Amino acid sequence: MEGNIRIFKVNYSEELFEPEVKKTLDLFTLNNIICVYVRQKKRMYIWIGKSASQSLKNVIPKIRSIASGEHEDMVILRYITIESGSEPSEFFDMIDFSKKELEEYVNYQETKLAPVISEINDLRENAEVKIKSEEFDAAIVVAKDIIKLAKEIDDIALEKDQEEFIQAVTAKSEAKKLQIRIEEDNKAIEKIEKILEESSELEKLSKFEEAVLSIEGILESTQKRDLPKYKEKLEVRKKELLEAGEKYIKINKEISNLEEKIGETQEKKNLNDTLEYCEKLIQLAESIDKKELMEKYSTLLEEVREKLKAKALIISEIGNLREQAKNKLISEEYDDAIEVSKDIVKLAKEIDDIALEKDQEEFIKDVIAKSEAKKLQIRIEEDSKLLNKILEKSLELQNQSKFEEAVLIIKGILESTQKHDLPNFKERIEERKKELLDAEENFIKIKKEISNLEEKISENQEKQHLNAAIKYCEKLIQLARNIKLLRFNGLSITFHESKDKKDLIEKYSTLLKGFREELEAKIQSENEEKEKILSKGKEIQNVIKMEEDTMPILEEFSVSELLGDLSSDMNDMLEQIGSLLSVHRVEVKREIKNKVLLTSASGEVIEEEKIIEVQESGGPEDLLQCNVQSGLENPFDDAIEEAILTDLIPYNFEITNIELNGKVVEELPDKSLSKEGLELTWKIQNIPPKEKVEIKYDLRRKISRTLIFILEGQVKIIKTHFNLSNIGLEGIYDAKLPLTNNYGLTLDGVVVEDIIPLYYLHFIKAPTKISPVEVSSSKIGEFIKWNVGSLSAETMNYHYRLLELYRLEEIKISITNLSKKGINSVNKKNLTEALKNYDEIISQLEEYNQ
Structure with missing residues (x-):
């Protein structure tokens, strides 16, 4: 034995x-x-x-x-x-x-x-x-x-x-311990490879300093690990970036100097110097591949060459006209001399010859002064009381904003008083001249500010940026109230308001009132819509469990309005109701809405709205991970006093992580539920000029559901979304979507459609008593349609198991390899080894099908 x-x-x-x-x-x-x-x-x-x-x-x-x-x-x-x-x-x-x-x-x-x-x-x-x-x-x-x-x-x-x-x-x-150490080394190597790859992208964007900082940061971590090969690789890359950065800075400095010189020569209308500097700048821009600069200054170069050709022809014609003007002045044909000079000014503007333009304008002023002085001299000889009329005329011209003409009249009077020895009038005229010049300077400044504000108001009104329009209206009204005009009464001067000023204030006060009313109505409408959605949310809980930070949408129609005659046969009825999905299916979006309202310390305001596409993270295993980059950059020359940024995240995305300027956000900003998604509102103060605020959202797709049923003659359509939950194994998730009837009445014609996100393989764990009537694929995911029919006071549990496709591929490779080993063992007649291989296959599959 x-x-x-x-x-x-x-x-x-x-x-x-x-x-x-x-x-x-x-x-x-x-x-x-x-x-x-x-x-x-x-x-x-x-x-x-x-x-x-x-x-x-x-x-x-x-x-x-x-x-x-x-x-x-x-x-x-x-x-x-x-x-x-x-x-x-x-x-x-x-x-x-x-x-x-x-x-x-x-x-x-x-x-x-x-x-x-x-x-x-x-x-x-x-x-x-x-x-x-x-x-x-x-x-x-x-x-x-x-x-x-x-x-x-x-x-x-x-x-x-x-x-x-x-x-x-x-x-x-x-x-x-060994496994942890190996995993940490592998993660460090992956991070190094990623940093090296990112440094190439940053170099292409000319962000050398940022690239060097990232290399230095990862270098410090390699000191703690035995990775000499990667340390040497990082050191070489750092040196390359530093050298490229120095060269880039040097060329940019040269380009900046040339741009300043071009600006100076343009201001001085020095076309030949502008031509030379443009040619040098284009060469430098080409060496660092700055295409925008090349296009900009190539266009300017062609414009300068054309101006030089035209200038040569016009200069010849100007010479002839200047000779004519001098002859007219000698013969005291003042009006003719002025007309000829105006023609010269037009030609000078065509060739951007500011010096010649100013020279001729001074010549015109001189001719006008002489002409007016001559006329005034005759009037003074006739009656000295004419002075009061002239002063009134200057004030009238001032109130009409014709300051140059008014000053010319005063100059003419001054010349006459000097010639005719009228000291009593001379002092009064000098004072009046100074008042006119001061008033002209102030008027031009305010007029320019008002013009800019009007443009901004119109622009923001067109874009429906009401907050910005309101702030600019308030600023314009205050500026208009500061305008003061003069009236001459006998020998005294008093202030009064013109009709133009009153009209301006009245116009923008009316606009301001309208903007405020429109904004209040808009806010009230949004609040009413949110209240309506929240109210319907209570009814929605009769049939589905509401996810956190998700607001389902309930739409209601009469049966006759939406379906007409409803079949009494249950299969036909479900077919009718299911046809509604093509129009009333839950929407799966791929972008967020971003709104910003910026107010600078000096009172400048910018209000903008834009759509930002959601991006997939990267490689095959990252297709499931999505992210979107939001934020702002201070466009002002002074600090932003307050920035209000609102991001609207569609409900078909779950936020898994938020980073503000590269740091994980521990405490979320203000959030609220709207019809279109989850609104996150950031309020940020004191942002320096040109500084950026970067907000990154990491997102994961949800399962989207459309539920349609009939209750008391009403077709009710519920659209919602559900999160995925990890069950502890890599790449596998659960989604449990219970359907409950708590209305107290039987629901008829119940149709359910679930949209499984892209890049997942799904398994239906429940329900087990019925099967989907239709499963189809689309660009947004896989549609699973259930015809439930009638639902009494009960709960139907829907349970999906989702496996990431990249993980499925790994399992397939592993099982294929084990299967090959098993076949080889059978061919070698080693059944024990073959059985061992197939036991391992079964073990792997059972682990993912618990």
């Missing part, structure tokens, strides 16, 4: 070994798991002690593969598991002790050693808990305590058992 059986003990290292003992019965202790191989019957009996640890029991499913791997000479057709006390009679036919002897031996252990064994069992359970939570050092301490107790009861088997347990746990602990 002894030659027919082999006895093995299972240890914590997942091995089968043949122990040397005087009596076979000594092996059958409360803590052991013993394997008895019967060669003749090709059977393996697995005996489990009453107090065997869970760690040892976990080895039982692996005994088949362990036996085939370590003992290839054993052919096992059947495995039989036996609990202590449940041994069949055939078991004792092959072993060298009886059932009674085994029972007495087990009872002896349980009774005599009961207190110690109880304590040992508690410690072993504690050790199991420590192992499950991967507290390996703590598990070893507990095992050592068990060894002490084993020595007290002289249980050598248990002592050896725990020593093996300690060896196995120590190996797991070391393996875990």
Whole structure:
């Protein structure tokens, strides 16, 4: 009999070994798991002690593969598991002790050693808990305590058992530490490769300093790890970036200097110098691939060349006209001289010759002055009272904003008073001249400001940017109130308001009132819409569970309005109702809406709205991860006093992370639910000029659902979205979407359509009693349609299991490789190895189909 059986003990290292003992019965202790191989019957009996640890029991499913791997000479057709006390009679036919002897031996252990064994069992359970939570050092301490107790009861088997347990746990602990170290090194290498790749992109964008900073940051982390190859690679890349940055800065400085020179020569209308500087700048811009600069200054270069050609022709014509003007002046034909000079001014403007233009304007002024002086001289000789009329005329011209003409009249009077020795009038005229010049300067300044404000008001009104329009209206009205005009009464001067000023204030006061009313109406309408949605949300909870930060939409129509005559046949009715999905399906969006309202310290206001596309993160495994970049840049020359930024995130996205200027946001900004999505409002103060505020949202797609049913003659359509929850395994998620009827009435014609996001393979875990009537694919995901029919006061549980496609590919590759190994083993007639391969395939699939 002894030659027919082999006895093995299972240890914590997942091995089968043949122990040397005087009596076979000594092996059958409360803590052991013993394997008895019967060669003749090709059977393996697995005996489990009453107090065997869970760690040892976990080895039982692996005994088949362990036996085939370590003992290839054993052919096992059947495995039989036996609990202590449940041994069949055939078991004792092959072993060298009886059932009674085994029972007495087990009872002896349980009774005599009961207190110690109880304590040992508690410690072993504690050790199991420590192992499950991967507290390996703590598990070893507990095992050592068990060894002490084993020595007290002289249980050598248990002592050896725990020593093996300690060896196995120590190996797991070391393996875990090694795994963590390898994973950390791999992550560091991935980060280095990513930083190197990003540095190339930043170099293309000329962001050298940012690229160098990222290289330096990762260099510091490589110092702590043994990665010499990557450290050298980073050092070389840093040097390249520094050299490229220095060259780029140098060229940009040269370009900046040339742009200043071009601006100066343009201001001075020096076309030849402008031409030379443009040619140099275009060459430099080409060397650093600044296409916009090249296009800008190439266009300017062509314009300058054309102006030089035209200028040569016009200069010749101007020479002839200037000679004519001088002759007219000599012959005192003042009006003709002025007309000729005006023609010269027109030609000077055509060639941008400001010096010539100003010269001729001064000539015209001089001619006008002489002409008016001559006329005034005659009037003074006739009646000195004419002075008051002239002063009134100058004030009238001032009130009409004709300051130059008024000053010319005063100059003419001054010349006459000097010639005719009228000192009493001269002092008054000098004062009046100064008043006119001051008034002209102030008027031009205010007029320019008002003109700019009118343009901004019109622009913001057209774009419906009401906040900005209101602020600019208020500023314009205040500016208009500061305009003062003069009226001459006898010998005194008083202030009054003109009709133009009143009209301006009245016009923009009316506009301001309208803007405020329109803004209030808009805000009230939005608030009413939100209240309406929230109110309907209470009814929606009768059929679906509302997700956090998601507001389902409920639409209601009469049956006759939407469907006409409704069929009494349930299948036909469901077909009619299902046809509504083409028009009333829940919307899956791919962009966010962004609004900003910026107010600078000097009172400038910008209000903007834009649409930002949601981007997929990158590689195949990142297609499931989406992100969107929001934010702003201060466009003003002074600080932004307050920026209000609102991002509208569609409900079909879940926000998994937010970063503000590269840092993870711990506390979310103000948020509210609207019809179109989740509104996040950021309020940021004191942003310096040209500084950026960057907000990055990491997003994950949700399952989108459309639910249609009929209740009391109304077609009700509910559109909503559900988050995915990770179940603890990489790349696999659960989505549970219960459908409940809490209306108190039966729902008819119930149709449900779920949209599974892109890049997932889905499995339907529930419901199990009905199947989808239609499954189809689209650009936004996979449509799963359910015809429920009637729903009484009950709950239908919808449970989807989603597997990321990239993870599916990894599983397919793994299973393909194992399958190939299994086929090779079969071809080699090694069925034990083949069975081991296929067991591993089943194990992997069961793990993802729990």
